[in-house]
Amino acid sequence: MTKDMLLTHPWFGPAVAALIAVPLALLVHRVGGLVLRRLARGTPTLHAMLVNMQPAGRLVLPLVALQMVWQAAPDDLRFLAQVQHLNGLLLIAAVTWLAVRAVNGFADGVLAQHPYDVADNLQARRVLTQTRVLVRTASSMLLVAGGALMLMTFPGARQVGASLLASAGVIGIVAGLAAKPVFSNLIAGLQIALAQPIRMDDVLVVEGEWGRVEEITGTFVVLRIWDDRRLILPLSYFIEKPFQNWTRSSSQLLGAVFVHADYGMPLAPLRAEVERLVKAAPEWDGRFFNLQVTDATERTMQLRVLCTAASSSLAFDLRCKVREGVIGFMQREYPQFLPRMRIEDGAGADMAAAAAQHAMTTA
Template sequence: MTKDILLAHPWFAPCLAALIAVPLALVVHRIGGMVLLRLTRHAPVVHAMLLNIQGPARFVLPLIALQMVWQAAPEDLAFINSVRHVNGLLFIAAATWLAIRAVNGIADGVLAKHPHDVEDNLQARRVLTQTRVLARTAGTVLLVAGASLMLMTFPGARQVGASLLASAGVIGIVAGLAAKPVFSNLIAGLQIALAQPIRIDDVLVVEGEWGRVEEITGTFVVLRIWDDRRLILPLSYFIEKPFQNWTRSSAQLLGSVFIYADYGMPLAPLREEVERIVKSAPEWDGRFFNLRVTDATDRTMQIRVLCTAASSSLAFDLRCTVREGLIDFMQREYPQFLPRLRVEGGPQSQAEVEAAAPSTTRLSSASRG
């Protein structure tokens, strides 16, 4: 009797179909995933994407199977519309998750093909910056689109969902709204990804601080200062304000060292010493160096040394090495020509000495007299 009642229940056939469809979908996911991973072993981008979407696909395929079962159920079945609605919401959420993971997987595959931990990593850093910024931007757009589609399934919220979806589709219009910093940063992120005024690991001088670009997010840039502090700047800063990029086209840099010496200092020994110091320094890249007198004051002459290095950090170390070497050389060989204040003239009378002395000294002498 109970068995007959159960078999006659209108929900029996849909539930039985659902119990069969879900395991079948999971089997398809398992076998299909193994086959696709094996076929894409030599395609790192697609392989990385498939690895990333395995988790979401485990939910998407059963939800698709369930939605097919509910759609095939009779229209007069009690609560079928609510079940279809809930299943549809879960499917949209899972599909959005899968799409975001797919974008991240493609980004991981692209980055794996362009490792940036090599000596000449200029091209790799370009790819790294573009990939990360575009992946985060695409993830944001997909998330907004998914939320909009879920809202549009509710009759009372369709207008709100349509508005959000339209905003995601014409987001370039929002760039003109200065009161929307989030969208402004989103557009700035796209500009940075395409034009690349900065890249990951670029050496910048911003707000008087020297550092490397450590991270570029969807809204801000993290600059690692030389003393391990972090400077956080919005993306729009690098579109609207000037800054120095020491590695824009190449990491090679020309460093300068300035020292001051008395006019009696011969230049030939200094040039020989500069050549010896630079050529023996491991930081020098072998491109160029020279020594020139670039300025002269009433007391000293300004001597400039130029030398090249393969990166900004090596250039800094090379400048310090050259500066220390020249100071040591002058202290050892020509100490008499180090900068000093000289006072020349014959013996002065007592009146001239008192006139040149501070007023407090004259007052003291008067009181003693």
């Protein structure tokens, strides 16, 4: 009796079909995934995308099979509409997850072909910046679209949407003002991805701070300051305000060292010492160096040493070494020509006599 009731139950056929459809869908996922990954082995980007999509695909295919089973079931089944609705919601969520995983997998494949932990990483940093910004933007749009589709499956949500559209005049203005920072950062993110005023690992001087671009998100940029502090700036900042980018077209820099010396300091031995210091420094890239007198005041002359390095950090270290070496050389060999306040003997005697005469007159 119980067996007959089970066999004649309206849900018996759809349940059996579901129990058959799910393992078949998992089998298709496994076999199809192996075949597709083998075929895409020669294309790293496509292979990375397929590998990243695998967990989401394991959920999507069974839900698609179940949705086909529920659609083929008789319409008069009790609770069929609720089951179809729930399965549809899960399917939309799974497809959204699959799309996000596909975008992220494509990005992983692209970045794997452009490693940026190398000496000359300008092209790699350009690709890294574009990929990360565009992937975050695409993922955000996919999540919003998936959430919107899930809400549209509820009749109440559609009615709320219609009522909101009826009063969209004031609400639209308020929402536009409230969402202005969001949209400005979104547009700024697209501009940064395409025009690339900044890239990952770029060296910037922003708000008087020197640092490297550590992270670019969909709304802000993280700048790692030289002393390990983090400066957080919105994306729109880099579109609306000026800043310095020391690695825009190349990481090579020309560093300057300024030293003040007395007019009696001979330049020939100092030039020889600068040449020795620069050529002995491993930070120097061999491109250029020189020493010039760039200014003269009533007390000292200003000496400038120019030297090149392959990156900003190396240029800083090279400048420090050259500065210390020049000062040390002057201290050892020409200490009398270091900057100081001095009065010549003749001028000092004249000033003393004038002071004495002035004292006698006033007395």
